[in-house]
Amino acid sequence: MPTYTMRVFRGDPGGGEFKDYRVETGEGMVVLDVIHRIQATEAPDLACRWNCKAGKCGSCSAEINGKPRLMCMTRMNLFEEGETISVAPIRTFPLIRDLVTDVSYNYEKAKQVPPLRLKPPDPDGKYRMMQEDVDRAQEFHKCIECFLCQDVCHVIRDHEEHKPKFAGPRFFIKIAGLAMHPLDTVDRTKWVGTHAGVGLCNITKCCTEVCPEHIHITDNGIIPMKERMADNVDPVVWLLRKFRGAKGKQPA
Amino acid sequence: MATVQYETHEHDVIVIGAGGAGLRAAIEAAAQGVSVGLVCKSLLGKAHTVMAEGGIAAALGNVWPEDNWQVHFRDTMKGGRMVNNWRMAQLHAQEAPERVLELERWGALFDRTKDGLISQRDFGGHRYARLAHVGDRTGLEMIRTLQYHGIHQGIDVYMECKIERLTKDGDRVSGAFGYWRNSGEFVLFKAKAVVLATGGIGKAWKITSNSWEYTGDGQSLALWAGADLIDMEFVQFHPTHMVWPPSVAGLLVTEGVRGDGGTLKNKQGERFMFNHIPDLYKGETADNIEEAERWYTDKKNNRRTPDLLPRDIVARAIRAEVKAGRGSPHGGVFLDIASRRPADYIRKRLPSMYHQFKELADVDITKEPMEVGPAQHYVMGGVRVDADSTAATVPGLFAAGEAAGGMHGSNRLGGNSLSDLLVFGRRAGLHAALYAKNLGGRLNVDAGHVQAIARETLEPFNRTAGENPYAIQADLQDTMQNLVGIIRTEEELKEALKKIEALKARARKVGGGGGRTYNPGWHTALDLKSLLTVAECCAMAALERKESRGGHTREDHPYSDDTWGTVNVVLSQRDGVTSLRREPLPKMPDELKALLQERT
Ligand SMILES: Cc1cc2nc3c(=O)[nH]c(=O)nc-3n(C[C@H](O)[C@H](O)[C@H](O)COP(=O)(O)OP(=O)(O)OC[C@H]3O[C@@H](n4cnc5c(N)ncnc54)[C@H](O)[C@@H]3O)c2cc1C
Ligand code: SF4
Numbered sequence A: 001m002p003t004y005t006m007r008v009f010r011g012d013p014g015g016g017e018f019k020d021y022r023v024e025t026g027e028g029m030v031v032l033d034v035i036h037r038i039q040a041t042e043a044p045d046l047a048c049r050w051n052c053k054a055g056k057c058g059s060c061s062a063e064i065n066g067k068p069r070l071m072c073m074t075r076m077n078l079f080e081e082g083e084t085i086s087v088a089p090i091r092t093f094p095l096i097r098d099l100v101t102d103v104s105y106n107y108e109k110a111k112q113v114p115p116l117r118l119k120p121p122d123p124d125g126k127y128r129m130m131q132e133d134v135d136r137a138q139e140f141h142k143c144i145e146c147f148l149c150q151d152v153c154h155v156i157r158d159h160e161e162h163k164p165k166f167a168g169p170r171f172f173i174k175i176a177g178l179a180m181h182p183l184d185t186v187d188r189t190k191w192v193g194t195h196a197g198v199g200l201c202n203i204t205k206c207c208t209e210v211c212p213e214h215i216h217i218t219d220n221g222i223i224p225m226k227e228r229m230a231d232n233v234d235p236v237v238w239l240l241r242k243f244r245g246a247k248g249k250q251p252a
Numbered sequence B: 001m002a003t004v005q006y007e008t009h010e011h012d013v014i015v016i017g018a019g020g021a022g023l024r025a026a027i028e029a030a031a032q033g034v035s036v037g038l039v040c041k042s043l044l045g046k047a048h049t050v051m052a053e054g055g056i057a058a059a060l061g062n063v064w065p066e067d068n069w070q071v072h073f074r075d076t077m078k079g080g081r082m083v084n085n086w087r088m089a090q091l092h093a094q095e096a097p098e099r100v101l102e103l104e105r106w107g108a109l110f111d112r113t114k115d116g117l118i119s120q121r122d123f124g125g126h127r128y129a130r131l132a133h134v135g136d137r138t139g140l141e142m143i144r145t146l147q148y149h150g151i152h153q154g155i156d157v158y159m160e161c162k163i164e165r166l167t168k169d170g171d172r173v174s175g176a177f178g179y180w181r182n183s184g185e186f187v188l189f190k191a192k193a194v195v196l197a198t199g200g201i202g203k204a205w206k207i208t209s210n211s212w213e214y215t216g217d218g219q220s221l222a223l224w225a226g227a228d229l230i231d232m233e234f235v236q237f238h239p240t241h242m243v244w245p246p247s248v249a250g251l252l253v254t255e256g257v258r259g260d261g262g263t264l265k266n267k268q269g270e271r272f273m274f275n276h277i278p279d280l281y282k283g284e285t286a287d288n289i290e291e292a293e294r295w296y297t298d299k300k301n302n303r304r305t306p307d308l309l310p311r312d313i314v315a316r317a318i319r320a321e322v323k324a325g326r327g328s329p330h331g332g333v334f335l336d337i338a339s340r341r342p343a344d345y346i347r348k349r350l351p352s353m354y355h356q357f358k359e360l361a362d363v364d365i366t367k368e369p370m371e372v373g374p375a376q377h378y379v380m381g382g383v384r385v386d387a388d389s390t391a392a393t394v395p396g397l398f399a400a401g402e403a404a405g406g407m408h409g410s411n412r413l414g415g416n417s418l419s420d421l422l423v424f425g426r427r428a429g430l431h432a433a434l435y436a437k438n439l440g441g442r443l444n445v446d447a448g449h450v451q452a453i454a455r456e457t458l459e460p461f462n463r464t465a466g467e468n469p470y471a472i473q474a475d476l477q478d479t480m481q482n483l484v485g486i487i488r489t490e491e492e493l494k495e496a497l498k499k500i501e502a503l504k505a506r507a508r509k510v511g512g513g514g515g516r517t518y519n520p521g522w523h524t525a526l527d528l529k530s531l532l533t534v535a536e537c538c539a540m541a542a543l544e545r546k547e548s549r550g551g552h553t554r555e556d557h558p559y560s561d562d563t564w565g566t567v568n569v570v571l572s573q574r575d576g577v578t579s580l581r582r583e584p585l586p587k588m589p590d591e592l593k594a595l596l597q598e599r600t
């Protein structure tokens, strides 16, 4: 069985360093399996988060060879036998210990998003929505809140000072998902500029590149949002208006 | 001995667990105007509920107008082989539709029918297509909807906090004590009412779809606080998990694959489920391929395919095929949807599975059959509760979701868990709040008790050369896998209990390296106590029930026995010693009995 050197970050806010572990891997193992093997043998206190080991819960985010990825969805056979593989915590958020960071920034931002307000149901008390209308919002509902897009976004990563006023790509698509909800009545256009800081995004698309759910964060979420803010009413560009119109929406 | 320091929070209601059941409970309690704290071991939104795939069962009647709560009730009781708490099954069937519509009002976007209503899919044991779903990520939609609705309801959320023990004032529960995983510091939640919504016990088995969180905490917290558990022998082994290739081995393959047209085949290509139809289901199951095929499009005039028999039956059939030498190369059987449905349809119905298997294993489920076999998935048993209020047998304690027992009898139907979480989560929140409101004054927490728990929690640090917690956990998993699995015998169960006893002794000597901040070794060591508790309960109850029924199969007692069909096995603990007794099932009213006779 192939053996690898895993260079894993060990440390806390007081300091830390990469430590090497030689690990023999079995067929089909992913990085998270290898981390678990290290825990069970050499380093029982190696801190990491995980839940599903199936790419569904978004807990196991890390920077593997410098790239933001889910440990449970990164296969070991991606790497050459004998290669040294570095595993570090996501850098944008404050370190707690080893591979675990304090992601509370994201939970704070989540609270600020103006919630959904649905229009009244049909006279028979039911809501009717067509699948093709639901599809567009469903893309954004796929988000597993791994915060890898938040991690990679330079607006947060390199500028501590932006954090208070910038919601980040995860929450731009949250807002886009609400806006595309066929029954929502809230207009968040102005709020997105004043409170979520979408203007700070310069469409580098790094977020889209790392999204494990392959959500088109920039093309389907952020860009239409920016266009709408610029009040571009071209119906071809701004699909939403074409399908539903922002008319009748209440400001957030 | 030095006193241990801890912070204190006070709420009317503390909900332990932030999956579907806990979130729904917290939302309801907050709606009653009481102060609510919600505690969870992981980050918010990461609970097991997020992993649920196939759907939520609710007789909305959108696809089959013939469907109604009576049929859902009958299916649930039948699936549980009649030992369900009938009142829970009734409330569940009656209230599930409203709970699903409520999720829609809170923003959930389910897949639609052509008329724009919530679409429903076929699942095992459900007479009609009944599962509201979002592709194969229904749980994600459910937990996000509850989470984002919940954060605006004034609930205080305490994440990555593990409750170790409940505290009591006399007979009543008065709070919960635990530690922050981040810092290892202690925290006490004083409360008038506590809701347990902690999920299952799957980490006691080696092959399971469950995560590290499923160490039976809620069941153990209840037992230690003096409450009863029931039905702990009934464990669900879901029939279809990947057995090959290794990178996806163990991952669940949703029953939706069979609901959407997939069939099970042995290595001869035979659709073997036709050979495994039990008498109980003969009347409603197709006994030939032609009828089964017609059923997908004409449910009125044909009986359902045996691929969609309840899970316990399918799991045993797979095991029998493998044992008879008719299995797939890697010890499972084949699940084929690729040759039966167009690729586009499969990708649309099962998007996240398609994506996951492709990415992890280069398996294209639209092109080749999967190799599948059973794995531990769910526990039917749990905290014994009053059906209407979810109250446990200790005042001030409530339980809902997978942590509670009774609703599903000896076998749960797919999709009936997510609906259970909503129906009984809401009831738990409501009744915990009402109880807290009615209880005047304040409750006490015994400071000495708290100090004792805290000292016990820190003990592993005093044993630097102690046992490795991961090794004890692995040995327990082997024991349960080999001796308390799908098929059980008296001899093996006795053997299991002996081994569990020995593991308990080892766990008392468990050590811990490192410090208190985010230390998984220490966390694993502490979780052993509850894991061993529920493993013992399961083995004891399984030894007691001398018959086979649903998620409990005894090789030495292979048939269901009518006498056993009238009782629950109830477990309780006094002074650290677990004992068990049989109690008659609650008596079902005649009008509900009549529903069970009808061949609808
Ligand atoms: C892969 C998979 C697919 C499934 N698909 C379906 C499906 O399609 N349909 C269906 O109906 N069911 C399905 N199920 C079953 C269903 O998902 C679970 O039974 C259900 O989600 C359990 O919900 P819960 O609210 O009871 O617990 P969970 O969602 O597991 O939540 C438990 C909570 O308790 C917390 N907790 C536990 N112990 C402690 C403690 N000591 N201190 C503090 N917090 C604690 C956890 O952190 C967590 O927040 C599936 C299960 C799995 C594993
Ligand atoms: S596209 Fe915008 S949001 Fe995404 S990473 Fe770049 S700057 Fe950040």
Ligand code: SF4
Pocket (backbone or CB within 6 Å): A058, A142, A143, A144, A145, A146, A147, A148, A149, A150, A169, A170, A173, A207, A210, A211, A212, A213, A214, A215, A217
């Ligand atoms: S949008 Fe994608 S990368 Fe960002 S949190 Fe969601 S799933 Fe993760």
Ligand code: FES
Pocket (backbone or CB within 6 Å): A049, A050, A051, A052, A053, A054, A055, A056, A057, A058, A059, A060, A061, A070, A071, A072, A073
């Ligand atoms: S463990 Fe859930 S996404 Fe990796």
